[in-house]
Amino acid sequence: MENEASMGDELLNSIRIKIIRNSEKTDALEQFGWSEPRYPVMHRVPDVFRRQNEGVYEDVYNPITISLGPIHNGKKYLQATESIKVSYMHLLFDRTPSFRQTQEDCVTAMTVMEHDIRKCFREVELDDSVRLAEIILIDCCFLIELLYRNYRKEQDPILWNPFNCYAVHRDLLLLENQIPFFVLEKLFHLTVERIPEKMHQLSVPTLIECVRSFFGGMMGPDNGKTEYWYSRSPHHILHLLYFCFLPRISEEEWEKWEHSIKNKVAEFKFSAKQLDIVGVKLKQSVNSKHRFDLKFSISRRFCLWKRGQLEIPPFYIDESTEPFLRNLIAFEQCSPHLPNIITSYTSLMCILVNTNDDVELLEEAGIINNTLGSTKAVLHIFKDMRKNAVPRNFVYNQTWTEVKEFCTPSRVRSGKLMHIYFGKIWVRVSLVSGIVLFLLTFLQTFYSMFPYHHNPNQ
Template identity: 25%
Template sequence: MSSFHSEDDHAIEDYVKHMAERINRVLLPKYGSDESEQPPTIYKVPQEIKSGNEDAYLPFAVKIGPLTPYRYRKGGDNQYERLEDYKWCCVQRLLGRHHLPQEPEKTRALLGRCLNSLRSLEPRIRASYPRDQRSISCINGKDLLCDVLLDGCFILHRLLKYASIAKREGAAASAPEVQASGGMDEEEDNDWTQVFGRCWVWGFVTYDLLLLENQIPFFIVESLFHHLRTNPDESSDILVSGALRLFRSLRPQPLHSSQIACRDVHHHLLHLFYQSVDLPATMPEPADNLRRFDGGVLEIPMLQLYDYSEHLLRNLIAFEQTYPLTPGHFTAYAMFMDCLVASSEDVRLLQHRGVVMNQMNGVRDKDQTWFFSCLRHGVHMAADRNYLGGVIAEVNKYQQARWPRWRVALVCNYYSNPWVATSLAAAVFLLALTFIQTFFAAYSYFKPPH
């Protein structure tokens, strides 16, 4: 009997030891790595959000970072091969800015400094991605450094190019009498020649750079910039200026770099674009009334819908759903609009009032109702974080009052049909005549004429 209890005690001790080891393995790495004090910033999009339109989260032209898998066409060729080759051209151009083609030793030394800098950042790079992603944990340091060097130089080249464009446009605006250069210089004008037969691909590249899974940490680009810049006094703010100029075509409203550049951290390009949006929580006092509800009238700023709007908004919402340190305003807006738009009649009313402007090709009113509902598919948000919570509460309170419900019933049941409305008006008129007749009859009875 004692031996039986002894065996049970040993078994329980083994279980306790095994579970304690398992708990320590799970809890020790708080975030992406043991040394990280911040949560990861680049995530795989959860499957419940992806379902319905997985292509909205996959790049079309260029692969950036380790999370995005390679895509192969039916013929077996890599969809991103052209731009993968172009990344090497970007490395060559950035090194060539230092005029070292005749000095290969100096070129190799500069390249070595870039790689050494990235090697020192490897723990931070890995910590920027969730540690449970096999695409991160299985890649060795050499391959990771090579990939982020190519991707970083590709992004750096795009940002410097558009920063130069923004600088020339600013100079032309401040001094109209001085003509800016008639076109881009040779380095900036020959992008289209690098991908023969796909001159239009650069528009898709811009979209691809704003996909959540298609990101690398922005500090990689900043590190490469500090080593590859030709002017040692040049600030990394030029990268922000270039990014906002690059993404200007995705927003009809002008983007301003002053408030964005002064912020300490830009995790990646999607985060930088996210910071550039004038969210109500960060706007000055008069603009806090961006969305008001007063006396049954709801004021909503205009939303312009383009062909790329769904993909862009999906990735911004996915960023809010995966990164905990965001206010969640895009998620709140999508949920608010989905509740507001329930039919094609609602869409037509919003278009008539100038709230929604449809610039999408071949999209009808019925499809726009689906547009808002698909954005919130698989999306969740705490009520206390919803910056539109006060507006929603006022709308619900107004809707539950008697007079608004009676007025809606009257309009829907009688004023929607002109014949019914005419009959109602005639009935009201006859009722008024009957009331007048009854009044004078009673008046003459109680006060007969003398």
């Protein structure tokens, strides 16, 4: 009995200690859900995403040149840029009237914010407070100097090389390479906003303006003109760019999105080419409200034949598209309070793109703007992304249901028959036309070989 009592006391003490040590994580679980967390969360990419992308695509979530924050700090292959980051911090302090005063103020600010910063990285084990504050201070100052240099169009030793420029842009958009935005704002206020006005080209820029200038070309030329409209402060840079792509809606509409009923992707797997055969024309949307706004309409032709039209805004694809989309999807999946707009759009594109013919059709329609130079590269991106593009709430459920209802079984059968029948006729007409053209060309060449031609007037 005594052994059982002592064992019970020891177990009780052990449980109490674990509960006290884990209290912050318990608080985090209580606020987990559709409401936005009290502290910005610097997420790790879930292991399930990495397992789905084992091999060549695993590095889509890992930095290749520069690490920001504590998650990837200390990796050997990233050590080469650590001294560069310190140099950039020195250059940033040196822009202000008092180097020493700026340095001391930034250090003081970091000591005050360290507790809040630690809560943002609750998925990382952090023991040394001084080391954490040092990492965040150096990385923030490096990032601010880099953004400010780009805004002022100054020569930059990192961005002068096209490969380095792509690598840096890519690394700064990774989900695991983010820094709390409130820390960036505080240090921006203590550094850039202290620079004398005569040193600025026009006026003192804001941090958001510097970020938009740096990432202005992401996913198309319109992004540089898109303003950050969301009333709440972003968690990090990836969060800020996420809202730059979303439609401008009211707070009430946003609340409806956040608390919307889960809509799974409809069981409708028609690709772009198959929709075209059935009678749904895919067209680039001209007057769309935002880059993810889809519209479906039905019109009559010859008073009998119905023709559907699915309007999709243009989608720009380059080298940075895949890592950017994958990290945005991971961010949405890790943030229950966000609607799955990016994931839904990617899921829709994965359904539409199934063969090279689908890619070519979407390119001809102006929906896909491909700078990779290969339809196979685009096909490869969407085929591999299907594993991750599974939205909790498919925001295009209503539009996609309308398309599904339009594509009735009878329409599918008649569309396939017409495609096969007229396809064979077109092949025959093309073949006959080619033969006739060849004979005419041959006869013309043969006739021109004779220097003398009969002239009835001679």
